Amino acid sequence: MTKDAAPFLGSAKPTQRTIARATGLAVTTVSKALAGDERIAEQTRRKVRKAALELGYVPDRAAQRLRTGKTNVISLVLDPHSELLGFGASMIAGIAEVVRQTPYHLTIMQYQLGEDPVAPIDYIVRNRLADGLIFARTEPDDARVHFLRKARFPFITHGRTNFDDHAWYDYDNRDFADRAVRMLARQGATRIGLVPPSPAYTYHRFMMEGFDLAIAQEGLTGLLSPGFDLNDDADILHDKLRGWLLGDAPPDGLICPGEVSAMAAHAVLNDLGRDLPLVVKQTSSVFNYFRPRPMIIGEDIVQAGRQITTALIRLMAGETPRNLQILAPPYLP
Amino acid sequence: MTKDAAPFLGSAKPTQRTIARATGLAVTTVSKALAGDERIAEQTRRKVRKAALELGYVPDRAAQRLRTGKTNVISLVLDPHSELLGFGASMIAGIAEVVRQTPYHLTIMQYQLGEDPVAPIDYIVRNRLADGLIFARTEPDDARVHFLRKARFPFITHGRTNFDDHAWYDYDNRDFADRAVRMLARQGATRIGLVPPSPAYTYHRFMMEGFDLAIAQEGLTGLLSPGFDLNDDADILHDKLRGWLLGDAPPDGLICPGEVSAMAAHAVLNDLGRDLPLVVKQTSSVFNYFRPRPMIIGEDIVQAGRQITTALIRLMAGETPRNLQILAPPYLP
DNA sequence: ATCCAAGATTATAACGTTATAACTAAGTAA
DNA sequence: TTACTTAGTTATAACGTTATAATCTTGGAT
The missing domain is CATH 3.40.50.2300 (Response regulator)
Incomplete structure (x- = not known):
């Protein structure tokens, strides 16, 4: 596990099959053991985990995603103005900070001036590019919110809308x-x-x-x-x-x-x-x-990013949107 | 293809198999046709594309990724200081602008103050989370560059290093x-x-x-x-x-x-x-x-983001790094 | 009529994972 | 004993795509 070594060059990349062969177990058992399934004996689970570590096994995201339908991706959709000063970058810093302690990854989309704000969202939903979405600068009758509610796709906004049944974070x-x-x-x-x-x-x-x-x-x-x-x-x-x-x-x-x-x-x-x-x-x-x-x-945007991400993760875990509405007070430096 | 409709609710998500059945062709043919393979008759290709459009087919990224090994992801690794003012956000704006016209997606990682800058890169390479990498604020003997050269992983830096054989973009x-x-x-x-x-x-x-x-x-x-x-x-x-x-x-x-x-x-x-x-x-x-x-x-960071992304895409396509070294002149407003 | 090449399509298998159902061994109740 | 449970493990199949090799046409040359 040395940092310097080029991973998997020459030797084939280890999969669950590699572990199965090494331990004499079935692939299914390995899969379950790695997932921490209680029905696999504690001893077996330890053995599998040890082998996985030694072999340098890392799960194949694509395969997991194909099988489970989960992307493990959170997507932040930025509007064209987000590069003005710190908003976008601070938001990203906050999101990234939380995300890195989870299985989720952060992807960014930014649409251009004059483009339909719904387009990138439609694209993400249609291509199943993420499990959850974040965006900001909401309007009262926001078209993006409209779309996502109808699609029943998990999302949280920075800013409120006229719909009070979705997850949001807002500055007071x-x-x-x-x-x-x-x-x-x-x-x-x-x-x-x-x-x-x-x-x-x-x-x-x-x-x-x-x-x-x-x-x-x-x-x-x-x-x-x-x-x-x-x-x-x-x-x-x-x-x-x-x-x-x-x-x-x-x-x-x-x-x-x-x-x-x-x-x-x-x-x-x-x-x-x-x-x-x-x-x-x-x-x-x-x-x-x-x-x-x-x-x-x-207004602490980094903190906003953190809280928004935490809320979104809870939303994707099934929590009801109405419990995920956060009004952040101004802070006086 | 209406924007408002929730995609694929109720009806199953269309796959190549759906198209195959609709057109009476084999899945393989559909795949090739969609890829624009010359060996499929022009007429057939048209028929397949038409059916794909009508059925609202979108390729499954996970399946493509699993099969081809390509992630279609470009990853930007930000250091902890990138939320200071516009650097990070502008860079992202530039990257996003280019990326959206390609099959690539942008993911962001940001490591925390005091963390090893190589860690996130190691993680990305090991988990095959991206096809190419971007990062900034290079040091002469940059550890990240060290690592990526050894791993033979495509990357481009904002800023030069003592290695002159990798792709870079730098402000003069x-x-x-x-x-x-x-x-x-x-x-x-x-x-x-x-x-x-x-x-x-x-x-x-x-x-x-x-x-x-x-x-x-x-x-x-x-x-x-x-x-x-x-x-x-x-x-x-x-x-x-x-x-x-x-x-x-x-x-x-x-x-x-x-x-x-x-x-x-x-x-x-x-x-x-x-x-x-x-x-x-x-x-x-x-x-x-x-x-x-x-x-x-x-110093135009958005433009830097654009050029960096274009260069990285060419690098991933096989172009030699030495042809992808860009020195950007100051501009006087 | 036979053979062959080129053009077009297809069958098969595989990428790595996990859900489901099936199986085995050991223990317990009747 | 027999039946039944429980714990632990496994076989099978499938997610949707594409690379490879195989097959089927068709038309032209012999």
Whole structure:
């Protein structure tokens, strides 16, 4: 079992048959013994396991998969925007961390801008490429959720939808907005501007609810920036924000839940020489390096990845989806 | 073929056997026809393909894999630092973009801090979990490269090693350093500071060569920051840089090839109220939002992912590694 | 008419695993 | 004794595909 040796070069790759011959047992017995079947004598099981180890046996995934129908694969389907900053990578880090302690493997698909988000999922389901699926940025009436519910395929989302009967993990954006407003109020701001997420996403609603309620409770004025699109490039982002902040009745405190738009807002404020208090939602660590440093409310995506994976594995094991709905609170660094 | 229908619920999943029965041909013929075998009559091939489409046939990956020994999987092995900013996600985006137009799939492994980098690779090779491998951050005498050469397993690295006989993709850090020095010289800087990468990595050497040569040619003074470690957190980074910049004989121009240390340097300069010209190597888009905006020399990781994948596929097809060595020039946005 | 080659299709077997049912030996109840 | 259980092991078959070798046509050359 030396790391340096090229495995199985020259000598044939050991299979259960090899073990069977070595121990004088039947292949079936070997299979059962390796699976830990109670009906095989303890002594036999030990003998088989020892032989397997010595021979350097590793089960053939393809054969197992063909026979059992299980792929032992979890698939993460990324949207085209996931390479923006850390979201995708952090999510993957979290998933990979959990997955490596299980028999599961992680495969990644990413569809391109303008493509049908259902297509890769359809492809995975149709080709039986995975046992379970993860994806993010849900919409209220998400087409992917529609599809997977109908196909009865195990999945978990990052973000909620209008269906409340599937497994999901979500960041508590209502609480985020609430805290952000109060943070700014404490700084003396009275006209609080929010750069809202695209209304296409489900969490837009929660964000707005939290915002509106906190604004009302604190007796403040709430202002909304013009809408953004994830496809907007840096310049467009910059101009829109600039126009808004230069308008009449500008905010005296700013909330930016989107990491990219928050960076843009920070830059605009700098360019305009304004020093508004700014609250951002940080999913990576960039804002720790911005000056002046904004107020930061964190969302831990790596942790999200971990919890999502754990939940999905339980889902695939038969647990009911309704028990696998996780609302993650904001964390304050 | 409607998107909405749950595939294969109730009715059995169509196999080549289903097609064979439907067309009155033998399974073997169907297999060959689907593979486009020239020895099957054109007419028959058409008939089979038509039937396959109508029945919604998709080949069973597990069976193909078991029979042929090919996994059709490319595996990306990430180190623990890849979730820092965009590297991992961008690389994945590039790989995914290419892979989706091929029969290959992408799986991800990420090992944890302090773990043996060879372990996941050993695991993949031993379990035949992939046909080809990608990994980054190479060292001159990289243990992973050692292992894979010996195992004769197809792989491509991001970054060079002391072995010149494997496929690699590398960013031209020598050229980067050269350009960076001259940019700063053009701004009037004469004492140029470099925050060098860890000497553990191969590219440290190229970076230093480019730096030293350009410094000499321009007749400038070259300065090096104290060493960094990717494990250093934001505070340590900050303190080290601060100490260096506050020392006697500080630089009057700064080069930061590491994105994280560049952000830290930017913050320190801000905190100290200094306005040194700063050149960074940008692999995401963050620095477009920093003020004052540093001078940016770009490294396109998504493009790297694309080229790496294309090269790996050609490698697996039998092309010789020496023809698959790509040196990517810096790009100036 | 016979033979042969080329073209097209097919039968057979195998990849490595596991579910199912069948078998054997030993022990227990009648 | 005989029947019956239980523990332990095994034979058989199958998952869906493809490589190999074998078979069957057909048409042309002799």
